[in-house]
Amino acid sequence: MKKQKNLIVILLLVGLIGWGLMDLRGESGNELNSETTVVDVEVGLNQGNLAPDFELETLEGEPLKLSDFRGEKVILNLWATWCPPCRAEMPHMQDYYEKHKNDGVTILAVNLTTQERNKDAVRPFVYEEFQLTFPVVLDVDGDIGAMYQAYSIPTTYVIDTEGFVQNKVIGPMSYEMMETMINNIN
Known part of the structure; x- marks a missing residue:
């Protein structure tokens, strides 16, 4: 038993x-x-961080997100119309964009609208004075400028195809600088 x-x-x-x-x-x-x-990915502005996503409207009122450009190398430029170094780099950016827009590279220009002395100056700056063809969005509340720490302008971030920050530049960029930075990332 x-x-x-x-x-x-x-x-x-x-x-x-x-x-x-x-x-x-x-x-x-x-x-x-x-x-x-799931490996935690740090969102931030340091090299190797996932760039913080945002959504802003274009001059035509269309919503555009940074993450819409995943798969492309992105030159994220924060600027204002009155800024002399911003004005100096725009022809270089336009030339670079025209040459490389079909190579998986884009420029996303964020106008720091809250810093504009004359908000009506943005449209003529983009379309008439510099004839920019790359995407331009408006930071009308100043949130993205603050998020991306654009305390001195222009401020530019180079972001790889997976959305990770690779470089940060404070001050104007030349065509050659863009070429070098973009060629050194995936």
Whole structure:
């Protein structure tokens, strides 16, 4: 009788252990369920950080997000119309964009609208004076300028195809600087 009780206890334990193992398996019992480990990606402005995403409107009122450009190398430029170094770099940016827009490279220009002395100057600056063809969005609340720490302008971030910050430049960029920075990232 004692042997039977021990055998029953052993069978119950084996059954419970077996059931516990089945619980770890998928419905078919063939695959172990494991929690997917997600590597935390740090969002930030330092090299190697995922660039903070944002959505702003173009001059035509169309919404545009930074993440819309995943898969492309992005030169994210924060600027204002009254800024002499910003004005100096715009022809270089336009030339660079025209040459490389079909090579998986874009320039996304964020006008720091809250810093504009005359908000009506943005449209003529873009379309008439510099004839810019790359995307231009308006930071009308100043949130993106603050988020991207554009305390001195122009401020530019070079972002790789996966959305990670590779470089930060404070001051005007030349065509050659853009060429070098873009060529050194994936």
